[in-house]
Amino acid sequence: MKRQITLAVLLLLCISSFSQQALWGGQNIISPEINSDNTVTFSLYAPNAAKVQVTGDFLPAKKTDTPYGKQDIPGLIDLKAGKDGLWKYTTPEPLKPELYSYSFIVDEFKTTDPNNVYLIRDVASVTNIFLVGGGHAGLYRVNEVPHGTVSRRWYYSPGLNMTRRLTIYTPAGYETSKKNYPVLYLLHGMGGDEEAWIALGRTAQILDNLIAQGKATPMIVVMPNGNVSQEAAPGESAQGLYKPGMQLPKTMEGSMETSFPDVVKFIDSEYRTVAKKSGRAIAGLSMGGFHSLHISKQYPDMFDYIGLFSAAIIQNKDARSPIYANFEGKLKIQFSKSPKLYWIGIGKADFLYKANEDYRKLLDKNGYKYTYYESEEGHIWKNWRIYLSEFVPLLFK
């Protein structure tokens, strides 16, 4: 202990190589910057670029021709070159509270923002995010409230003969209380996995905040992997760091639904749950809505609360699983047992709007009660976060 170094020298060392190894190339730029009036400024240092653009869901979507027909694609906006190679763009209007994602396009090359470390993977794409707080987006912030625990845990599924990964949220106080808690099973869409709801869906923040506000009953949230051919999210299984894709060999063919009681049994045996119908909810987005529909119908005594978020209520006529047989008969049994909440949410621009409308007609025709929530826009995470925020306060009351 012979060396005496002042704090200044120490900090200088820190900045150079004391740091972990990747600080070089760092730039002293804040991007994006949420201005006090909620306009947002994007900045990028690119002295050799001829053109820099930004795209993201903060821009109005445009109907665009694609190989799959007209689709809503976010627009592009040019950044303006300043001296010193710093490009900038400020939105002309304040942005509404929301969690947004965006990318830069430098001379036609789509890239992440090197000054923003907050990134989210959605299937095979990684984009930067930013949060304009207030309104419903206040629920997506980490606030000064008690925080639940988020665990990644593995369970064995006898039905699939696989060991599989789960994300589990337990509410603040779970570990020290002696109480039993109700459970929401929350399912992702095609291309997603057990990371989707916690990352893109802001589940932990929404639950922490709703519980702290007294608007939601403290509950456990279980986010399983809905791809039966996968043990875990990309990068989290022995498959290694492969490139994720949408098309999985086994999907929506019945085995996710058939094996679902394995998840419930595991949770009921390992956590202090309210292990009965009135203590269980199931909800999912898109493919996860399809799963929630079929699971809750197949096991009519398992869930008292069902949420279909932009549900893929479409039939795979190649699927031979008995899960899909006798659809209307099973629905009749399910509704004869009076589930406490059957909740349907869909956006007006969703390509599944018609499928959901047809399904509601079927429910109406039979006098089956449900709660309907119709939003703007389409098949996007913005809607799924809103649906979760609307759905959760209705549970376990």
Added chain:
Amino acid sequence: MKRQITLAVLLLLCISSFSQQALWGGQNIISPEINSDNTVTFSLYAPNAAKVQVTGDFLPAKKTDTPYGKQDIPGLIDLKAGKDGLWKYTTPEPLKPELYSYSFIVDEFKTTDPNNVYLIRDVASVTNIFLVGGGHAGLYRVNEVPHGTVSRRWYYSPGLNMTRRLTIYTPAGYETSKKNYPVLYLLHGMGGDEEAWIALGRTAQILDNLIAQGKATPMIVVMPNGNVSQEAAPGESAQGLYKPGMQLPKTMEGSMETSFPDVVKFIDSEYRTVAKKSGRAIAGLSMGGFHSLHISKQYPDMFDYIGLFSAAIIQNKDARSPIYANFEGKLKIQFSKSPKLYWIGIGKADFLYKANEDYRKLLDKNGYKYTYYESEEGHIWKNWRIYLSEFVPLLFK
């Protein structure tokens, strides 16, 4: 349920907008590709670029002039333009087993690889990673072995009067066994946080694999946040999505060390631990090594196993905390109580090599026993993963 759609149409829908929202712009390129001989091919689609380069720690570091003197900086290699705008580079030699990080540079603009979703944040930089398996890097892979649980949990620190976030690894079987487990407290370096060891350090993979191979005793690993002015990692506290930096207002001034028993008390009260000296280890890298040194010396009955990884054994002479007073006297007390393992690891090229050499001389002079591990290279995660892999099998035997 009137719509009957074949699987082909269903999948087409999936690829278009059924997907989560970000699939557009996806490219059918695998990058990087680990070839069968362990050469690695990088590919980037950039039809308008004049020059594309790759940099990363798979390239030999070069002594480079920087504002902070000569530093080891990874080199740059040009990719070769092919037709169709696809740029490629294949390493001339197979790469040794390792977890590597890299970035592309497109016309002087440093960027991530849009075809690789695996990214790691190190302080304020985000880079892509890839893994060449085999050798010691086999420990960094997710293998077909029982997996522990990784939890992010909050605890209250009376010493800091703050609620703070921890990452906790519990080994496979913890939840269902009735046993008590020893605990390794594992501390990060300056600029890091409670995410550093689990992400950059591959702690869960190393522990799962060493335990499955029978080389390590099943143990709990607790990864706290060593920045006393922070509740949690960037983006995980009420500070919101701010840009992380190296310089924090309070660091290495004693309060991390003084308040550390709060963490131990929390873990001992909430987990089935071996709550005594022989059941506790503490180790850390860089600043975390400094913390481990001072905490274990301050509380000589708390830890039987101490690991200093590239430890920042330097004194902040402005710090007034009693933690740093009577250094040699406290060390004498600590060693008089015969800790079972005092382990020091450092790289030959580390800028802290001399400080560690001086410290070893002090230990030698006093006849204090320690285990010394000297590696190649310097102050990098590659070394810290190796040190963890070497240290863990020595614990709790």
